[in-house]
Amino acid sequence: MQEISKGANVSLTALSEDAGAVVVSLGWTSATGAGDADVSVLLLDENGKIRSENDFYFYNHPAAADGSVQLLGKTPTSNGDEDRISVDLTAVPEDVARIVVAASQYGGARFGDLDDLRMTVSDRTGEPLVGYSIEDAGVETAFIFGELYRRGEEWKFRAVGQGYETGLTGLATDFGIDVLEDTEPAAATAPAAGPGAVPAPPEEGGVAAVPVPAEAPATAPEATAATEAAAASGATVPAQTRGRAPRTTRKKVTLPKVAKKSLAENDTWRTARLFPVPSLKSDKEREVRATSVLLSVMAQVPELGRRLTAGFGAPAGRMQTFTEVPLPHGDTPKRPDGVIRVERAGKLWTALVETKTHGNPLKDEQVQQYMDIAARRGYEAVITLSNDVALDGSPVVDVKIDGRRKHKVSLWHLSWAEVAHQAQMLIRHEGVGNAAHAWLLQELLEYLQHENSGCHGFQNMGPAWVPVRKGIEDETISPDDERAVDVVESWERLIRQVCLRLGGELGQKALPVQRTRRDSDPRARRIAAAAALCADGKLSAELRIDGTSSVIAVTADLRTGKVRTSVDIPAPEGSYPLATTKRLLRALAEAPADLHVQTLVEGENGPRGTLERLRPEPGDLLPKDGAAPTGFRLSLIKGMGNTRGNTESGFIRGVDGAVDRFYHGVVAHLGAFEARGGRRS
Structure with a gap:
């Protein structure tokens, strides 16, 4: 990995042959454990301004519809937090010249309170390409860490390190975002006031969001009338508490936390489930069923499929999934539990999936075979899926990567607990595209949480x-x-x-x-x-x-x-x-x-x-x-x-x-x- 200093730039193409999609990581530590910051991404045109409000991505607007940008969220590291962002450079619109990566604090906190401020850019395989550390943070409440920008046909990275004492409000204003002044909460909530407008943060350095009523689509006549009335009266849009609801006016479907009253005569009646699980007996049966259930839902619910694969370098595109696929390997073909393929612009991204359920551990030799097969066939990744939870600096399986091979295969791990977490976030808090998708995710969650599925998470403290x-x-x-x-x-x-x-x-x-x-x-x-x-x-x-x-x-x-x-x-x-x-x-x-x-x-x-x-x-x-x-x-x-x-x-x-x-x-x-x-x- 190449280390650069503030103001320096480097060509991503020169650092890697596989820089068409990158993962940008922002990290920090805190001596008290209480330090935190929110990541934001802005897509800018040649004039250094956003084209519309949809070019501003933060915790209430985490992903682009075309898959070019997706905020993957925070993950704990061995000594702090790391916020990751997936950027598919091949999907970035032609009129976007720069991608600015920033972070902001709230509640009066300052970046000088955090240690080890750092930005890293990795290629789609997870190989770190370039890193930059901020050494001079002080009273700033927002920071531009770095930016990706075009030069002809290639993308380059520049270490910026520019701070703002005015928080995300000051940073956003510099790039053409109109920030609404914070007001006292009102009984009704109005939509954002025009393109490029976002509400002011509830606390210094933060950013607020405009909630959209779930009862009606934002395009309804009542919503339009409310907007016009608010504009005519000079009403301001009340700020919302941090991170609670979608910022856009696009309607999303979530399921109520409290189920409707059952029509069953008594408690012995069991609701029919899409994925029945009580009859599962053997570990092999559990693994086959769990793999098929998850992969089928990933293919049918784009929000889940994209959420689970974006961090592994998969592009945004048409996803198809397969199970028990025979692949040549020596005298005996091998059958990975699953295969995920994503098509975008005529190109295929492929990952092999190895699944374990209950307390069964992943086998090093088996995963090594799949890594070798993937390398020979030009596949991009191998994904292991089990009840074990991956930790930074502690591999789940021990495999050897042949550095002489030109084609690199990345190895990733996903726990069943993470799958359940993402399904819960989508159907309870963030919403999906339609009611059928929400119902599918609910059925998946019911399956994962059933005691016979073998997928209810980490459940073995080990032989020691x-x-x-x-x-x-x-x-x-x-x-x-x-x-x-x-x-x-x-x-x-x-x-x-x-x-x-x-x-x-x-x-x-x-x-x-x-x-x-x-x-x-x-x-x-x-x-x-x-x-x-x-x-x-x-x-x-x-x-x-x-x-x-x-x-x-x-x-x-x-x-x-x-x-x-x-x-x-x-x-x-x-x-x-x-x-x-x-x-x-x-x-x-x-x-x-x-x-x-x-x-x-x-x-x-x-x-x-x-x-x-x-x-x-x-x-x-x-x-x-x-x-x-x-x-x-x-x-x-x-x-x-x-x-x-x-x-x-x-x-x-x-x-x-x-x-x-x-x-x-x-x-x-x-x-x-x-x-x-x-x-x-």
């Missing part, structure tokens, strides 16, 4: 789990036991899956928090965590949900068999301590009675008690010496499951259930208290 847990209980495990490192790695996969499930349910990004620098070694970090596990018997992690101000801490104590979930919230500045405690307890009126509340005091532990005991006596939370509370720690403790095995039925379900109960029972109720405090991280 039982001996390590027993060694901790008996205090006989050695601090340098390699099996403890395997357990730490499995723990990271579990936390990643918890984030996927919770994020899909909420329609918000949920990511593990890593408090290490980008250049740190993932294995060294896991070795240190394994030593801590052997010493104190605890596995710890933190996760952050977009839209909340705090980090959720999860600690599994293997000696006591308990899972503790907790969150620290700051006390409002300048408020009376007793009034603050009363307001906190009112906000937690619906929280579980066994919630532990502890007052945080500078340099020491303050009073604590259960919510049940504190509700009638909020003054018990105040320090006896009159010290002012700096914040509060809210904790729930839950059993992690009694099963001694390594499967989902015990520990994994215990951790997942603990996080779910804590978020819905506690964190979801803190919005009013945090808003009154006026402090959001």
Whole structure:
């Protein structure tokens, strides 16, 4: 990979023969784990302006209809977050001269608060081509990281590094986007005021979106009349809270969260399902059925097919899928579980698919054979699909890539939990093109979540789990036991899956928090965590949900068999301590009675008690010496499951259930208290 400095440029064609489509990655770390930023992409003409509002892509407008740009979302790395963008340069319209890649912060945050700001451009196989690091970030609330631009028939990359103290509003204005001023929320919502207009951010540095009523298409006469009336009266468009609804006026179909009342006579009646699963018995049967179900839905629902393959370098085009395809390999043909082909402009993109269900692991030798077949036949990728969750710096399978081959094949991994997450996001939060597609996705989700499908996600802590847990209980495990490192790695996969499930349910990004620098070694970090596990018997992690101000801490104590979930919230500045405690307890009126509340005091532990005991006596939370509370720690403790095995039925379900109960029972109720405090991280 070539490193360049601010202002430098390089030809992508000169760096790779396969630069027709690229993946742009923006990354950062934060010492507190609370840092975050939103990526945006602008397509500009020769005059440096957008052609229309559809040339501005951000979290509420994440993809171009022609597939040229797609925001793939955030993924956790070993030491921070990475936001990826797929750019198909062959699909970019001829009158687009530049593609600007930027990021913005909100809530008063600054880019100087983040570390290791970096942009990387990779080719469609995932091979990094060029990288650029921003070293001089300070008070800026928006940054142009870099841009892709045309020079004749080739595309080039330039490292820009231009910052804005006026946030995304100032950046957008420079490129011809009219930003509406923020106003108080109104009872009704009007459409955006003309092409190229976006609403102002709800908080400094952010961007708001104009919600579209789901009851009627935006082209309805009533909508037109409302627009004209708003323009005539000089009404302004109210800003919407960050990241909740589509910004465009195109109608999308989502399914209601609450199902209609059943017409069944009693609970023993079972709804007919498109993909029946109760009769599945053998692992082979599960794998064949799961592969066919998923690939068929991907081909019929373009939104899902594109969402699952864009990050693997697939172009936007006509998709067809196949199962059990015989391919020559030595004396005996091989049959990959599936094949995905995408056609665009007469060219084919092909990926082989190898599937595993239940707790079955992928086999290195089998995947290696498919990599060799793909290389010989000129295919672009091999995709492995299983209940395992991929981690940065930790391969799911071990294969060798022959560097002498001119044709490169990329190897990608997809977990069943990620498939379910994307289906949930589409049918519950973002919407799809029509009702039939929404129904198909719902049937797919029902299939994946059925206990007989073998596709309900990460469900095996590995062979090291039982001996390590027993060694901790008996205090006989050695601090340098390699099996403890395997357990730490499995723990990271579990936390990643918890984030996927919770994020899909909420329609918000949920990511593990890593408090290490980008250049740190993932294995060294896991070795240190394994030593801590052997010493104190605890596995710890933190996760952050977009839209909340705090980090959720999860600690599994293997000696006591308990899972503790907790969150620290700051006390409002300048408020009376007793009034603050009363307001906190009112906000937690619906929280579980066994919630532990502890007052945080500078340099020491303050009073604590259960919510049940504190509700009638909020003054018990105040320090006896009159010290002012700096914040509060809210904790729930839950059993992690009694099963001694390594499967989902015990520990994994215990951790997942603990996080779910804590978020819905506690964190979801803190919005009013945090808003009154006026402090959001």
